[in-house]
Amino acid sequence: MVSYIRDVDTAKITYERGDYHLALEQWQKIFSANHDSIPTAQTAVEYVFRSLVALGPEKRQEAVRFYVDCFIENRSFVSKVDASQFMVDIKQSRYEGLRNDIEVFRCRGLIDETPVYQAHLAKINALRHQYPELLLEGRYTATDGFTCSNPALTARSFTSGGRMAVVVTNTGEKVQKGKIAVPGYRFVEGRDLEGKIIGKPAVNLGQYELNVLIYEK
Numbered sequence: 001m002v003s004y005i006r007d008v009d010t011a012k013i014t015y016e017r018g019d020y021h022l023a024l025e026q027w028q029k030i031f032s033a034n035h036d037s038i039p040t041a042q043t044a045v046e047y048v049f050r051s052l053v054a055l056g057p058e059k060r061q062e063a064v065r066f067y068v069d070c071f072i073e074n075r076s077f078v079s080k081v082d083a084s085q086f087m088v089d090i091k092q093s094r095y096e097g098l099r100n101d102i103e104v105f106r107c108r109g110l111i112d113e114t115p116v117y118q119a120h121l122a123k124i125n126a127l128r129h130q131y132p133e134l135l136l137e138g139r140y141t142a143t144d145g146f147t148c149s150n151p152a153l154t155a156r157s158f159t160s161g162g163r164m165a166v167v168v169t170n171t172g173e174k175v176q177k178g179k180i181a182v183p184g185y186r187f188v189e190g191r192d193l194e195g196k197i198i199g200k201p202a203v204n205l206g207q208y209e210l211n212v213l214i215y216e217k
Helices: 002-016 020-033 038-052 059-073 085-093 096-105 115-130
Strands: 140-141 156-162 163-169 176-179 187-190 202-205 208-216
Touching: 002 020, 002 038, 020 038, 038 059, 085 187, 115 208, 163 176, 202 208
Parallel strands: none
Antiparallel strands: 140 156, 156 163, 163 208, 176 202, 187 208
């Protein structure tokens, strides 16, 4: 008990003095060692998230993944996390890929109060359940394993067994076209938000439109 209190106090001091890299390491260790103690886990999750955010834009995606994974594991873990300003910062930033990680690709219930995509959630949920083994249960592999011909499009991948799903969206105001190439895989099918079948590994997307393309080895 004394050791635990000392570790928490030390980690708080480290964070307060602005050494966020060291604070992140300390709070991650505390979280790992205290999963069964909800109050301690909640505090650790709060400080891990805050440390990641404090480390700047290059750590924002990691902060998102950490938040989502904790939410999925145990919703109570994230009860102390105030993500409201974080969401405002994202919406005001030009880091569109990150916003989509939160609001589209990793949408599993935690963002249902975010108004921007409120109208899309039902369609996104239906699409996720069309390919649950990939979009719900698969491994999130970010930008690994594929290439997109148009950098104005945002794409992320999920894998499971010998299959891959690539989720592609356009957050810009102009219509964007692009092709998705997945070395070692063949294109099987795709779907848009309306559930329509896509017959080729190419997209033509207006703002906030989204396609899921399925590949297999």
